[in-house]
Amino acid sequence: MENRLKELRQSALKRVEAAASEEDLRAVTREFIGKQGAVSELLALIPNLPPAERGAMGKGANLLKRSIGDAISERKLALEALALDAQRAGGDFDPSLPGAPQMRGSLHPLTLVRREVEGIFSSMGYSILDGPEVELDYYNFQALNIPEHHPAREMQDTFYCDSGGKLVMRTQTSPVQIRAMESLSPPFRVIAPGRVFRNEEADATHEHTFHQVEGLVVGRDITVGHLTGVLKGFLRQLFQRDLDVRLRPGYFPFVEPGFELDIRCPFCEEGCRVCKKTCWVEFCGCGLVHPTVLEAGGIDPEAWTGFAFGFGLDRLVMLRHGIDDIRHFMGGDLRFLEQF
Ligand code: PHE
DSSP states (O other), X not given: OHHHHHHHHHHHHHHHHHOOSHHHHHHHIIIIIXXXXXXXXXXXXXXXXXXXXXHHHHHHHHXXXXXXXXXXXXXXXXXXXXXXXXXXXXXXXXXTSOXXXXXXXXXXXXXXXXXXXXXXXXXXXXXXXXXXXEEEHHHHTGGGTOOTTOGGGGGSOOOBSSTTSOEEEOSSSTHHHHHHHHHSOSSXXXXXXXXXXXXXXXXXXXXXXXXEEEEEEEESSOOHHHHHHHHHHXXXXXXXXXXXXXXXXXXXXXXXXXXEEEEEOTTOSSOOTTTTTSSEEEEXXXXXXXXXXXXXXXXXXXXXXXXXXXXXXXXHHHHHHTOOOTTHHHHOOHHHHTTO
């Protein structure tokens, strides 16, 4: 039996040495250390040996198996190195050619513009807040002066998350207003960018998932002048020039008075596709914070006032880059994303 081990070792190592390809090595593996290989056959015989010899024999066979395996791995590496050398020596190898290009990712256009927006508001002293995307009905509606069964709920088709109707996918970033009031003491100014969700049929301008930026300032004697001043200042920095704005009355239960703020179309003087020939583009909802809402946030409406605004980030990015379909943003099409 011991001789058999020695024999096997010799012939296996000779075969490994002679192997000229991976295919050869696979054959050696199979024949010697595979499940049906010579070493396994040997191991299978051990139970027939006198008990005293079994231990030594088992050890010997296992050692042999390991050293054949090692020799095969070593030979494999050597063959690979040889192949590479041969390739390099060949006439068509040119070490001065550039390497294969690395694909680089890039930031999503929404991320790029969000960061720009955050930078501008930070420079004006605003903190940046975050809020949950799955929100309590209380924050998304009730505390914002939209009680249950209030018709204003119809303005926003809501995804409810539970049969009790206590949890919703937030339909707006406005709930962060209440969370901000609960956790900060006035005066303060914050923005809250984030994802919002509405149960809407998707088309070129609607998606079930989109993005808003909420703004909230609470201080003494806040007026509509402060509101328009801040928004104009923001737009000036974003578009690098002064853009006219106009206020139209707008209904949002959490502000009073409430407005829709339009901006003069950044692309034309006398009407174009973007502004639908009106020269004005809707930009955001805004207004002075309703006293009931301040109260819900734990702030005394006799002592403090505020303004709030909320605009669609997707729309802003579309305006900025001339994108005509909101569905590109979440579509995951690399041909779109690689342009940024
Ligand atoms: N949350 C409102 C909307 O989604 C926008 C808004 C924000 C209006 C803040 C007024 C004040 O339509």
